[in-house]
Amino acid sequence: MLTILELLAAEAPPAELEDLVRRARTAGLDDVAVSQLERAERLAVEVHTLFSRRRQREAELSALVDTARDLTLPYDLDALLKTITRRTRMLLGLDMSYITFRDAASGDSYVHTAEGHASALTVGYRVPYSSGIGDEAIGKSVPVWTPDYLSDERVRHTDVLDEVVRAEGLRAIIAAPLTFGEDAFGVLYAAGRNVRHFTVGEVSLMSSLGDMAAVAIEKTRTLERTHADVANLQSDSTQAESRLSELRRREDLHTRLVDHALAGNGLNSLVAEVATELRAAVLVLDAEHRPLSRYGTLPSLDEAEVLRACHAASKGQVPVAVTTGTWVVPVVAGSEELAVLLLHPGEPLDDTDVPLLSVAAQSLAVLLQVRRGEEAAASPFRDELFEDLLAAPRRPAKQFIQRAQRLNIDLERPHVVVVIRPEGGAQGRAASWAASYARRMDGFRSIQNGCIALLLPASDSSAAARGVSAELTPLLGQPVTVGAAGPVSSPDLVRQAHQEALRCLDALVSLDSVGAYASPADLGFLGVLLSDNRDAASFIAATIGPILDYDAQRMTxxxxxxxxxFAAGGSPTHAAESLHVHPNTVSRRLERITELLGGDWLKPERALEVQVALRLQRTHDLLRRQRSGGPAAHADSPEQRSGLASFSDDSA
Known part of the structure; x- marks a missing residue:
């Protein structure tokens, strides 16, 4: 027994203890002594195993401490994860180790870092989150292991994961959750290519590795976020300083240009100042794109491209560049566009220079507003006269005629009223254009309830509406609905024409024709309803006059x-029955009607007008017979059905 203690103290291998007992048996000792020696041997082996396990645990703890020390060093996230997988593989003596993170967007997991892989488990490989032993480890918050993954029926297998495990040749796998607080963001795996049953110490070691790795990963993430925040703050500080410098530069330029505009200098002088300050060639166009002033020479421009740029700049209220490097800038006062600034810099502008273009445009807007105020003060009576014509129709016409004569305007010549309703919030630009257009056409302008009214010398209201729409719509880049009425040759009729034009405009809106233009003459039978002057006889003659004339001349x-x-619902057969004629007779008559009215008389819109004209003609015949004492029945003779010459406003 002393020898056994000596061997145990000397940390002799268990084989020497077994050899000692074997020699004792052969030495002839009695059974009691041999039994005691065997028991001493077993106890010595247990002590030896206990010491070995403690030494192994000490080695593991030492390696774990070294690992913890390594994880406290400053790493970026990728380097840290590589350190974790390398240490895990070495501590457990396995073939490979890898870390998966959960993708919150898709719900799957993906391999972020792998150590010792052969081919399949590469970085970025995605696996279902709810399969394998990783999901179970997260759910239980403890390491989970299997000695042989593919043959273990306790594992939730999927074809995707089984295929990659088979490709890597993996057998034993252990997984530890990566959890920080309540957030389980990933799994740490270690795997071997042989069947292996993990000991309690190895499972405990894996749990400790998972806990330390989770803390280190979260620390690194926090540091990276902090560094990013610091970098953003530094960038914001630099940008703020740059922005402050830009604002000071812009304020200085704004002050100089506005002072120049208010000093009583002309437009040409201000344009020259803008060109000098911005080192560019400058051209200023009015709201109708006519040149107002220029300084320097601009390159050749594509008119269509400039027009598109003007619309874009006006819509966004920002400078817009065209292909030649020329910038298009709207000159705006409030919501009204006064002009357009075209500027071609000597060198391309950077982001800090572009806002200076708006500053230049503001100074031009100040000058143009001052000029407009001077013009309005010099001649305030034209638009006031038009507004009085609309608001005070009971005043003697002679007063209006005399006021107009003092303005060199003849109200007794034909005038038409045009009412404009721009869409899309472009009232300001439309009003500015209308003022300029009225001056060009020697007419008047008024703004009533959001609509712009023009009184223009003309004899064709349809042509006037078409001209206004054709010029204003491309300028605004927005739909413009236009109604017109007239002509009238007396101040007493201006208000009436204005009401008719408004009704035309309302009719277009009701007919879902926003952006169109029309006068009572363009609206067919609607014109009869909307107009205060147009007689029904003209509508009937324009719609079915050829048929009435044909019947009167040929007794048909x-x-x-x-x-x-029409009464038969468009059925020739039923019409023939009501007329007591053969259906072929009706067909031949319909062919003759097509020759007289044109091939489109059966289209819905035209057919409606024909039916209204027939109804008006029938009503006219009835009223005429009532006045003459005749029978109140449908006219039977062609002469009774014709009678257009006697259809007056009174008879209607």
Whole structure:
């Protein structure tokens, strides 16, 4: 027994203890002594195993301390994860180690770092989050292991994960959750290519590695976020200083240019100052794109491209560059565009120079507003006269005529009223254009309830509406609805024409024709309803006059046939029955009607006008017979059905 203690103290291998007991048996000792020696041997082996386990634990703890020390060093995230996987593989003596993170967007996991992989488990490889032993480890918050992954029926297998495990040749796998607080953001794996049952110490070691790795990862992430925040703050500080410098430069330029505009200098002088300050060639156009002033020579410009740039600049209220390097800048006062500034710099502008273009445009807007105020003060009576014509129709016409004569305007010549309603919030630009257009056309302008009214010397209201729409719509780049009425040759009729033009505009809106233009003459039978002057006889003559004339000249029944055809719902057969004629007769009459009215008389819009004209003609015949004491029945003779010459406003 003393020898056994000596061997144990000398940390002799268990084989020497077994050899000692074997020699004792052969020495002839009695059974009691041999039994005691065997028991002493077993106790010695247990002590030896206990010492070995403690030494192994000490080695593991030492390695764990070294690992913890390594993880406290400053790393970026990728380097840290590589250190963790390398240490894990070495401490457990396995073939590979890898870390997966959970993708919150897709719900899957992906391999972020791998150590010792052969080919399949590469960085970025995605696996279902709810499969394998990783999800179970997170759910239980403890390490989970399997001695042989593919043959272990306790594991939730998926084809995707089984295929990659098979490709790597992995058997034993252990997984520890990476958890910080309540956030389980990943899993640390270690795997071997042989079957292996993990000991309690190895499972405990894996748990400690997972805890330390999670803390180190979160620390590194926090440091990276902090560094990013510091970098952003430094960048923001630099940008703020640069921005302050830009604002000071812009303020200085704004002060100089506005002072120049208010000093009583002309537009040409201010344009020259802008060109000098910005080292550029400058051209200023009015709201209708006519040149007002220029300084220097601009390169050749594509008119269509400039027009598109003007629309874009006006819509966004920002400078817009064209392909030649020329900048288009709206000159705006409030919501009204006064002009357009075209500026071609000697050198390309950077982001800090572009806002200076708006400063130059503001100084031009100040000068143009001053000029407008001077013009308005010099001649305030034209628009006031138009507004009085609309607001005070009971004043003697002679007063208005005399006031107009003092302004060199003849109100007794034909005038038309045009009412404009711009869409999309472009009232300011439209009002500015209308003032300029009225001056060019020797007319008047007024703004009533959000609509712009023009009184223009003309004899064709349809042509006037078309001209206004054609010029204003491209300028605004927005739909413009235009109604017109007239002509009128007396101040007493201006207000009436204005009401008709408004009704035309409302009719276009009601007919879902926003952006169109029309006068009562353009609206067909609607014009009869909207107009205060237009007689129904003109509408009937324009719509079915050829048929009425044909019946009157040839004693035919085309009008009656047409009426019966519509009454029968467009059925020639039913119309023939009501007329007591053969269906072929109705067909031939309809062919003659097509020759007289044109091939489109059956289209819905035209057919409606034809039916209204027939109804008006029938009403006219009825009223005429009532006045003459005749029978109040449908006219039977062509002469009774014609009678256009006697259809007056009174008879209607």
């Amino acid at each position: 029944e085309l009008t009656r046939t047409l009426d019966a055809y």
